[in-house]
Amino acid sequence: MAEIILDKINYTYSDGTAYEIQALKDVNLQIHQGEFIGIIGHTGSGKSTLTQLLNGLLRASSGSIYVDGQDIYDEGYDMKALRSKVGLVFQYPDHQLFETTCFEDVCFGPKNQGLDRKDIELRAFEALRNVGFPEELFYQPPFDLSGGQKRRVAIAGVLAMKPDVLILDEPTAGLDPAGRDEILGLVSKMHRELGITILLVSHSMEDVAEYVDRIIVMNHGAVMFDALPKQVFAHYKELEAVGLAAPQVTYLVHELAERGLPVDTQATTAREAAQTILSALREKNVI
């Protein structure tokens, strides 16, 4: 079980050259076991850098990261073990699919963990089942699949390593609305059923509002908000100022409240909004 603490993390790209960019500034975070967190920020806000720091692919310029109380920058810390503990699924599945069949591709992770063949296949099978990948495609090459199915294979590829924490970098990029809902529904189901911590990186509030129980908003490499979705969306004007938007229902309920309908402005999902609007209308005896 993994508990992650980030202490004053700074990260600078191309340090000391003309292309120097400070991607993260003094980031402090605490991630508890079993949380479902949305990390939001526009392009270049440092959210992808943050995810790569969490499993040791990048090394912070300064600051410390503790996973289960151990400093991952300590000498002799087992980075490979960290990477099976904190699984990271990158944005484009094309960056990792390479085997001749989907099943073999999913086996790659557990194989690297040094398991024996039987366990590897068992885990691959389980992971593909958990992501809802159709069995008749198991032995097809991964290159001809649709975007949504490729993404499932990519997620399964990391899930097969049985991580405690699963980080998904923009898992819905390039998918149509139906594919988007499917993947998000799947992620939420994995969170419920497998009990793993999930960090969902996205630039769309709409994507995460419905599913996560905590939102971290990144802006210019710093943490801008870190709170419950309701609390974060209450700042919808500030979010707009940095190029992000609150979910559409937030605007709707605020607009209605301004016009004198006693709705609860904390509603973040369409269902909640519908409920509060209905009860407000009833209160006013309109319906």
Place this chain on the structure above:
Amino acid sequence: MLRDITLGQYYPADSVVHKLDPRVKLFATMIYIIALFTFQGILGFAIITGMLIFMIKISKVPFSYIVKGLKAIVVLLLITAVFNLVFTPTGTEYWHWGPFHLTSTGIMNAVLMTIRLIYLIIGTSLMTLTTTPNQLTDGLEKALSPLNRIHIPVHAIAMMMSIALRFIPILIEETDKIMKAQMARGADFEDGNLIQKAKSMVPLLIPLFVSAFRRADDLAMAMEARCYSGGEGRTKMKPLRYQGTDRKAYVILIAFLVLVIVARVLLRWPQ
């Protein structure tokens, strides 16, 4: 990781050298290389060194940035120096063992060759540091355009070059991302013997090839969609034209070459 290779990567700055016509810089590099391999004696060496320092100074590229690029060729330098040192049989002999000789000419050659190579790298990388790949191929296309008459497809060659150069950073970035994606799944690119290392490249190379082919396809499609049909009748938005500074630069370069040759004739010491 892979981003750290600075050898010849464009360094943005606002300097006279950056603004020179790329044809001048191509010509300058040629002159510089000729000078480097014709000079003899301490005087010629001093002139070349002076020129190099002067060029670095006005290019506004930090010297440390250029030197960092040299790191990539340290091994090559060492091998060249050692070979010259022990395999030159002429001159006064100080020591020998089997086929190995240590002679005065050998020492001289080793020092000279090392200096030449270092200067060569610094000089040529100064060109790529101050010229964007696009300017470079533009200059090359214009400079080689007379070859069109003998049916050499200069435009096509220049276009291929600029596409290839344009794709280097993209492919480097892509490699970086793929490496990370596979490392996140526990891949190990560093440890193991030669065969294991070669095997570990497979998960890196396949996605890279797949994406390179897809990109090439997309690019061809995008170019055709914009009616690209080769060099025939194609005009430039910013055609290259020589300015005052370019002419001055040519004069300085010719003068530089003449000086180096004169120095070779006048003062050959030491051999």
